[in-house]
Amino acid sequence: MDGQTFRTVLGQWPSGVCVVTTTGPQGVHGMTASSFSSVSLDPPLVSVCLGNHLPSRALLGEAGKFAISFLGKDQAHIGRRFAGQVPEITDRFAGLDWATTPNGCPVLADAVAWLDCRVAHAYPGGDHTIFVGEVTEAATPRLISPLLFHSRNWGQVADPLPASVQLTVDLPAGHPLADDLRRGGARVRTDGRCFEFVTDGPAGLPSPERVVAAKRAGHTVVGYVTDAFDPRREDEVLATVSALNALGCDEIGCAESELTPASPLQVRRVLQDAVVRVRPATPRVRLSGSNRLALVNALVAMKSGVSHFDVVAPGAGRAGLPLDDLLHLSRQLEVAGPDLAQLRE
Numbered sequence: 001m002d003g004q005t006f007r008t009v010l011g012q013w014p015s016g017v018c019v020v021t022t023t024g025p026q027g028v029h030g031m032t033a034s035s036f037s038s039v040s041l042d043p044p045l046v047s048v049c050l051g052n053h054l055p056s057r058a059l060l061g062e063a064g065k066f067a068i069s070f071l072g073k074d075q076a077h078i079g080r081r082f083a084g085q086v087p088e089i090t091d092r093f094a095g096l097d098w099a100t101t102p103n104g105c106p107v108l109a110d111a112v113a114w115l116d117c118r119v120a121h122a123y124p125g126g127d128h129t130i131f132v133g134e135v136t137e138a139a140t141p142r143l144i145s146p147l148l149f150h151s152r153n154w155g156q157v158a159d160p161l162p163a164s165v166q167l168t169v170d171l172p173a174g175h176p177l178a179d180d181l182r183r184g185g186a187r188v189r190t191d192g193r194c195f196e197f198v199t200d201g202p203a204g205l206p207s208p209e210r211v212v213a214a215k216r217a218g219h220t221v222v223g224y225v226t227d228a229f230d231p232r233r234e235d236e237v238l239a240t241v242s243a244l245n246a247l248g249c250d251e252i253g254c255a256e257s258e259l260t261p262a263s264p265l266q267v268r269r270v271l272q273d274a275v276v277r278v279r280p281a282t283p284r285v286r287l288s289g290s291n292r293l294a295l296v297n298a299l300v301a302m303k304s305g306v307s308h309f310d311v312v313a314p315g316a317g318r319a320g321l322p323l324d325d326l327l328h329l330s331r332q333l334e335v336a337g338p339d340l341a342q343l344r345e
């Protein structure tokens with residue numbers, strides 16, 4: 001097998017990207033790596049393969065310790081820099097925000113996650129060395145969507161459409177569609193099986209005791225962030241989503257303002273990072289019905305990993321994304337939705 005074919009084949013394997021750092025008498029050193037892999041949970045072990053010819057390999061072997069910083073979708077420039085692809089940058093660490101791990105290795109302060117490791121084994125791996133590190137400390141400073149590398153290109157996760165959509169429908173009690181909706185698998189908002197609240201920031205959340213009590217009573221706990229797609233509120237919205245997750249919400253929603261229409265780009269930006277923070281809870285979205293791009297935003301939300309939408313029934317006289325519009329969209333996209341006899345007729 002010729003080397004070129006081998007490289008082309010390896011390029012078809014997508015990976016995340018990290019920066020491996022170490023420190024020693026010569027100071028700090030770091031390089032980009034995609035050969036990171038998890039190895040063992042107990043004891044906690046990870047591995048990374050470094051080319052034997054690289055200064056990084058020698059330094060890491062001598063230091064006996066290293067740290068790994070996982071790069072986020074907006075950090076391809078850091079990946080390039082630590083791969084030596086930006087020749088004008090001589091100090092790879094310059095101008096970036098670094099923290100120091102307990103082992104004394106530098107980690108990116110805004111990495112998606114980092115691991116602090118002590119070299120447990122160094123195995124020969126052809127022209128590379130396989131370093132196995134015992135993880136002594138780990139953190140997730142900035143949970144956002146990861147940076148990817150595939151076919152010699154930097155990329156991001158392009159989420160597929162969901163297999164199905166789940167709907168929570170706003171309609172007045174006694175509405176003729178209610179039974180059909182329930183039979184079709186949709187949730188009727190007025191049924192009151194949820195403890196639902198809205199907040200515009202991490203302050204003003206219900207107490208943890210209130211949430212525990214609601215769960216004990218068999219309610220699904222749903223926390224909503226209002227005005228979630230205002231570009232000026234991005235950091236606050238993501239912090240609020242994290243706070244709702246820490247509070248133990250079963251479902252965490254992002255609601256569009258009825259006054260300021262959200263752009264599809266902003267919906268994508270917010271949801272891509274919010275969904276990472278919401279899981280394993282369920283991400284939800286409540287879009288405005290008056291936004292002319294409402295269905296585009298619904299599609300963007302689906303592509304960002306959201307399958308749970310709040311909609312309003314026809315004639316319900318409420319603001320929000322109309323039920324029949326969302327059903328129409330999901331049918332066009334061949335995404336399964338509730339089967340509603342009355343709406344089919």
Ligand SMILES: Cc1cc2nc3c(=O)[nH]c(=O)nc-3n(C[C@H](O)[C@H](O)[C@H](O)COP(=O)(O)O)c2cc1C
Nearest residue numbers: 031032033034035049050051054055056083084149
């Ligand atoms: C996306 C990407 C992934 C890489 N992964 C690895 C890797 O896993 N192991 C390795 O030895 N080199 C890898 N490299 C190459 C090193 O980053 C590059 O050779 C770097 O300059 C090494 O730093 P040093 O010369 O200071 O030791 C990768 C490069 C890129 C762009």
